[in-house]
Amino acid sequence: MKLVETGRRVGCRIGLTLCLLASVALAGCGGPSAQTVHGTQLAPGADARITADIDADAATTRLAVDVVHLPPPARIEAGRERFVVWQRPGSDTPWRRVGVLDYDPDRRNGALVETTVPHASFELLITAETQSSPPSPSSAAVIGPTSVG
Numbered sequence: 399m400k401l402v403e404t405g406r407r408v409g410c411r412i413g414l415t416l417c418l419l420a421s422v423a424l425a426g427c428g429g430p431s432a433q434t435v436h437g438t439q440l441a442p443g444a445d446a447r448i449t450a451d452i453d454a455d456a457a458t459t460r461l462a463v464d465v466v467h468l469p470p471p472a473r474i475e476a477g478r479e480r481f482v483v484w485q486r487p488g489s490d491t492p493w494r495r496v497g498v499l500d501y502d503p504d505r506r507n508g509a510l511v512e513t514t515v516p517h518a519s520f521e522l523l524i525t526a527e528t529q530s531s532p533p534s535p536s537s538a539a540v541i542g543p544t545s546v547g
Contacts, residue, residue, distance in 0.1 A: 430460070433546075440474050440526070441540040443467040448522060450546050457518045459547060461485075461496065463510040468540065470503050471526040475538045478526035483510050484535050485520045485546075493523060498530050519547030 430451035437444030444467050451460040463483060471478035481499040486492060496515060499508030524541035 433544075435541055435544045437468070437541055438539050440538060441467075441469055444469075444540055446524065446541045448544070448546060452518050452547050454518045457516065459515045459518060459520070460512055461510070461515050461522075461546070462512045463499070463508075463522075463524070465499060465508040465524065465541065466506070468499075468501070468506050468508050470506075471501070474526040474540060475536075477528050478536075478538060480527055480530055481508050481540065482525055482527045482530070482532065482535065484523040484525065485515050485517070487517045487520050489521070493535050495531060496522075499524065515546075517547070519545070522546050 430449050432447060432449045435446045435448060436442075437446075444465055446463055446465045449462040449464075453459070465481075468481070471480055481501055483496040483499060484493040485496050486494060497510050497513055499510055501508040521543045522541075522545075523535055523539055523543045525535040526538040526540060527536055
């Protein structure tokens with residue numbers, strides 16, 4: 399009987415040790431990070447919540463952006479019709495278009511549903527634009543630039 403009790407104690411200790419190691423490993427993963435960035439002088443009341451799930455091994459980031467209190471693009475600058483999200487890995491590289499915010503003028507909210515950026519860290523910028531796919535960002539920045547990752 400003593401042998402059975404000793405075996406149970408050893409099994410219990412091994413189980414506890416494995417649980418502890420698993421929890422330490424999971425704590426390192428952390429999951430997606432989120433940050434809030436305030437609007438520029440063109441949209442001072444705006445706040446952007448940027449959620450980034452970084453895969454450092456693949457050097458990619460799953461990105462989602464939600465902006466609240468964002469005035470309509472035409473109020474930022476005449477002729478502007480939409481908000482475009484941009485990224486670049488460093489200040490010495492050109493901006494690349496990530497996507498267009500899905501903007502609700504009644505609620506004054508904009509969202510970029512999850513997309514993938516081919517970098518683990520980068521700068522993010524949101525601008526008011528006259529078209530969905532401009533070749534480069536206009537000077538009408540409403541959020542950023544800000545660092546992600």
